Amino acid sequence: MDGATKKSLKKVAEFFDARQVGDVGPLGFRRSTNLTTLLACTERLVAEKIINPGRSAFLDLGCADGRVNLLFSYLARLSVGVELDEWTLDEYGPLRTELMQTLKKEKMPFPDGNIHLFHGDATDETVYDRIAGETGLGLSDFDLFYTYLMMHEEFALMLAEKAKKGAIYMVYGLHKIMPRYEGFRLMKDLSPMEGVLALYEKE
Numbered sequence: 001m002d003g004a005t006k007k008s009l010k011k012v013a014e015f016f017d018a019r020q021v022g023d024v025g026p027l028g029f030r031r032s033t034n035l036t037t038l039l040a041c042t043e044r045l046v047a048e049k050i051i052n053p054g055r056s057a058f059l060d061l062g063c064a065d066g067r068v069n070l071l072f073s074y075l076a077r078l079s080v081g082v083e084l085d086e087w088t089l090d091e092y093g094p095l096r097t098e099l100m101q102t103l104k105k106e107k108m109p110f111p112d113g114n115i116h117l118f119h120g121d122a123t124d125e126t127v128y129d130r131i132a133g134e135t136g137l138g139l140s141d142f143d144l145f146y147t148y149l150m151m152h153e154e155f156a157l158m159l160a161e162k163a164k165k166g167a168i169y170m171v172y173g174l175h176k177i178m179p180r181y182e183g184f185r186l187m188k189d190l191s192p193m194e195g196v197l198a199l200y201e202k203e
């Protein structure tokens, strides 16, 4: 990762971490990932060759306002998200515009055109037809899957059937107790990364 990218990623993380959702109050169900923590994980994931910069295809299952997608857009070839709540997904556009202005002011690079967000239920097969239509990728083409806890078991069931061998399923929000999913190997030596991210490899 070059210095300019590292600086931009730090800025993206700071921008969103100042706007975290749901840690307290009624929006707890849509808590947002701490991007500074996730950024530390991604550095390790690049070093471990789990993220292949510019080549990996990434999918956030339950992407909310797309913040994890924005972070991964610097690291992945394609950064795709699916979100059930349209009003949550609607927050992506204004946040992206504000972030772009912040980065532009500081002459920092902003990734272009590799983010694709979809409204729908991430367990619904027709969503993947739309994703394939727009990106050319089916579920079995993604290298990296991400979710923040909510539907982790349902998503694991779907991925056990549809993801390719060797694909990585990342579950954020776990700590000492890490569930096992049929068809996946818990990467014990790396999990929980930064005390919060469990990694599973599709068998």
Ligand SMILES: C[S@@+](CC[C@H](N)C(=O)[O-])C[C@H]1O[C@@H](n2cnc3c(N)ncnc32)[C@H](O)[C@@H]1O
Pocket (backbone or CB within 6 Å): 029, 030, 031, 032, 033, 060, 061, 062, 063, 064, 065, 067, 068, 082, 083, 084, 085, 088, 120, 121, 122, 123, 147, 148, 149, 150, 151
């Ligand atoms: C805890 S939030 C995490 C948001 C984002 N990935 C992050 O880490 O900042 C989980 C999101 O998943 C969404 N969600 C829950 N079930 C879903 C489903 N079946 N399909 C798509 N999105 C879903 C919720 O609406 C919520 O916005």
